[in-house]
Amino acid sequence: MSSHAIPLKEATIRNRQGLWLFFLTEVFLFGSFFVLRFSLWGDTRPELEQTAGLIATFVLLVSSLAMNRAEVAIAHGDKTKFRNNILVTFVLGAIFLGMILVYEWGALLGLHGEVLGIPVGHILPGDGVYGSVLYLMTGAHALHVLGGLVFIAITLFKGMRGDLTVKDHFFAEACALYWHFVDLVWVFFYPALYLIGHVVDIH
């Protein structure tokens, strides 16, 4: 067996291309859910808590900014900024996940009333097409957020151990790209779930 070392720059470009091909497969997955929403809900939507949706969207948006700052920092050798920002990203990602669980999946988790002054979710997966599509879309996205949190934790660990350098930090770049992709999916899921169409009473 012969070994052929690929120069770092070339390897990085190949890795980037592989990652973007992975994103393409994910676009097909999330795209199918998106199409499903419009074919089953049409110009209608269930009543979802607007305040929770907007706050969750902003939490994810700020986490994307923090991730961008972390990636830029490690690429320029600033480990302190990298650590602080990737920690902020992790915390905000966890808050987003918690908000989806409470304010969308609340009924399934047996929650009632309000949490922090915002009503918890009242829709169950068995509530017709509205329940099934809502849980499918938020569930698939939440699983990716969860995967992203694990990825972030590993990246933080590698960064602190000194495995990521100015010249060689593709692991952090991949983590950042993945997190931004998760945000990108929500850019389309948020209006599809919360904003488009007129509200119908599903009960």
Add this chain to the structure above:
Amino acid sequence: MSEEQHETVTPDAETLAARLQEKLTQGIYVFLGLAALTLLEAGLVGSSTIVMMLVGIAKAALIINYFMHISSVWSEDDH
């Protein structure tokens, strides 16, 4: 291409710090654009699907271009 041709000189600390500041500032501008578009679409609740999707595409373009650095897929540019 030989390995020597791929070798690059690591910029000095001052240059790196200046570039870092420039990129961080750019990130804040992109975030402000995304935040403004999010508030716009939240204000447009119930309006046509096409309008909502146009706002979504504008947000996606900002994320893909500035946060995901799509141009670097084919180049040796670092972020």
